[in-house]
Amino acid sequence: MNAPRWNHRPEGSNWGDFGPDDQIGRMNLLTPERRLRAIRTVEHGITFCLSLPLDYPGGNTLFQHRKAPQFFHERRGEGFNFNFRLSSVCSCFSDVVSDDAVMMYTQYSTQWDGLGHVGQMFDADGDGLPEKVYYNGYRGGVEVVGPDDVSSDFGAHAIGIERLATAGVQGRGVLVDLERIHGRRRALVGYDGLMAALEGQGATVESGDFLCLYTGFADLILEMNKQPDGEVLKNSCAVLDGRDEKLLQWITDSGIVAICADNFAVEAYPARPGQGEHHPGLPLHNHCLFKLGLNLGELWYFAELAQWLRAHGRSSFLLTAPPLRLPGAVGSPATPVATV
Ligand code: UVW
Numbered sequence: 001m002n003a004p005r006w007n008h009r010p011e012g013s014n015w016g017d018f019g020p021d022d023q024i025g026r027m028n029l030l031t032p033e034r035r036l037r038a039i040r041t042v043e044h045g046i047t048f049c050l051s052l053p054l055d056y057p058g059g060n061t062l063f064q065h066r067k068a069p070q071f072f073h074e075r076r077g078e079g080f081n082f083n084f085r086l087s088s089v090c091s092c093f094s095d096v097v098s099d100d101a102v103m104m105y106t107q108y109s110t111q112w113d114g115l116g117h118v119g120q121m122f123d124a125d126g127d128g129l130p131e132k133v134y135y136n137g138y139r140g141g142v143e144v145v146g147p148d149d150v151s152s153d154f155g156a157h158a159i160g161i162e163r164l165a166t167a168g169v170q171g172r173g174v175l176v177d178l179e180r181i182h183g184r185r186r187a188l189v190g191y192d193g194l195m196a197a198l199e200g201q202g203a204t205v206e207s208g209d210f211l212c213l214y215t216g217f218a219d220l221i222l223e224m225n226k227q228p229d230g231e232v233l234k235n236s237c238a239v240l241d242g243r244d245e246k247l248l249q250w251i252t253d254s255g256i257v258a259i260c261a262d263n264f265a266v267e268a269y270p271a272r273p274g275q276g277e278h279h280p281g282l283p284l285h286n287h288c289l290f291k292l293g294l295n296l297g298e299l300w301y302f303a304e305l306a307q308w309l310r311a312h313g314r315s316s317f318l319l320t321a322p323p324l325r326l327p328g329a330v331g332s333p334a335t336p337v338a339t340v
Contacts, residue, residue, distance in 0.1 A: 006124035006137035012252065013291035015136045022136055023159045025115060025293015026257045027167040034208030038172035038318045042339050048305040050260075050321070050336035051110040052218055057299075058226025062233060062264060066105040073100060106161075106331040110218075112323040113296040114164060116144045116156035116330035118285040121278070135159055135293040144330075155328020164295060165325035165332075171257065172209050173319035173338060177201060177306055178238040179216040186235050188268055190244035203315035207255025210319050213238070214302040218262035221299070233264070242267035242284030243274065251284075252292060259288065260297030260321070260336070297321065297334065305338045314340070 009015040018028045060067050073080040077088050082100065086093035107113065119134035132140025136159070141149040143158035176197050178189060187193070198205065205211060217237040221228060240261075241247060251259070259266055267284035280286035288294040309315060318339040323332030 004137075005139065006133070008124055008126045009137075010120070010122055010291050012248070012287070014252075014293065015291075018293070020136075021158075022293070023115070023138075023163040024167045025135055025295075026255075027164065027169070027293075027295070029208050029255050030168065030171050030257050031208060034206075035168070035171055037208075038170065038316075041172060041316045042318050044340055046308070046340050048308065048338040048340070050300050050302060050305065050319075050338055051334060052222065052299060052301045054104070054109040054333055056109055056226060057221045057224070057228045059228060061228045061230040062221075066108045068108065069102050069104045071100050071102055104333065106324075106326075106329050106333060107298070108333070110299045110301060110334050110336070111297070112161065112164060112321075112332050112334050113285070113289060113298065114156065114161040114323070114330045114332065115159040115289055115293055115295065116161075118282060118289045119144070120280060120286060120290050135290055156330050157328065159293075160327055161323045161329040161332045162325045162327045165323050169258075169322045170318070170320045172206075173212045173260070173317050174203055174205050174209050174315050175212045175214055175302060175306060175309055175317070176203065176315075177214050177310065179214050179306065180310065182215070182238045184216050184220060184236050187238040188241045188272075189238050190241040191246035191250055194240070194247065194250070201315050205254055205256060209254075209256050209316075210297075210321075211254075211256045211259045212297075212300070212302065212319070213240070213259065213261040213263070213266070214306040215239070215261065215263050216303075217264065218299055218301045219303045222301075237263055239263055239268040240266055240284055241272065242282065242287070243272045248284070248287045251287060251294070256294070258295045258297060260300050260319075262300050262302050264298060266296050266298060297336070300334075300336060305340075308340060312340075 073082045082098045086095040115135040121130040123130045138158045144156045215237040321336035
């Protein structure tokens with residue numbers, strides 16, 4: 001039997017609660033009964049695409065470490081395997097064929113944050129020294145291996161995004177319409193603001209639900225037509241207040257399986273100043289990804305769904321949102337679908 005990866009778990013975490021080697025965290029709460037409950041919300045068979053075109057926001061102003069997708073093409077014969085005439089394989093063939101390859105930052109546009117995206121320096125083995133550690137005690141350099149590590153076998157060998165892909169990401173989405181309350185003004189939404197929004201909509205959130213936040217941010221990005229204005233974006237639309245402990249406790253208690261927002265980071269980034277000598281710079285990411293194993297969806301596109309839900313006095317829908325089954329990735333582009 002392998003030695004346990006940790007003997008101290010972070011305060012407020014659920015490490016070990018879904019098993020010592022669990023890799024899907026709160027998705028464990030998405031049971032067949034809860035999926036059936038989600039399917040029962042479908043009345044019209046109308047679908048909404050919840051993804052931006054994946055070449056948005058455009059450029060790298062929104063986040064300088066992520067760049068727009070780039071296409072590549074393999075050579076074939078005298079040219080490329082693109083608009084390639086198969087007659088050069090056999091003169092009797094009339095086909096023209098194209099293939100492509102893409103270099104893509106997995107979190108450039110509409111995306112899932114995997115559990116390997118954010119960890120913390122934390123003393124999980126109780127030796128008095130903090131180490132790089134992720135959800136359920138998986139270690140940086142051991143299970144989550146990058147180019148600075150000794151091994152060249154890169155990737156998240158545990159908690160990779162493929163675990164989310166096989167977890168069956170289909171359940172009930174509950175859309176909180178923050179755009180209706182705040183418009184495109186910058187607003188820091190904590191527990192009180194979120195509860196007031198839910199109450200105002202007559203919406204309830206139950207265990208197994210996906211909490212979806214419509215703020216208008218992705219609409220603004222689309223309007224900027226791939227020339228994003230960083231200053232405007234930084235000062236626009238609602239974001240969650242990751243420093244609000246009451247909000248973090250509600251996330252723990254609510255049983256939600258993920259938070260999916262149309263903004264850049266779900267939470268304010270940078271966050272309000274923290275306390276103590278060391279604290280997370282991304283407190284909501286820390287609470288969700290690191291402590292609870294709860295995935296975050298970012299830069300989703302909710303405008304048309306939100307409009308439809310407003311017009312029909314509804315908040316819930318069937319959400320189908322698998323990431324790519326890409327072994328070892330810490331995030332993934334997504335093309336989620338809402339069905340109402
Ligand atoms: C960062 O890593 C800043 O952001 P995110 O997870 O929000 O894409």
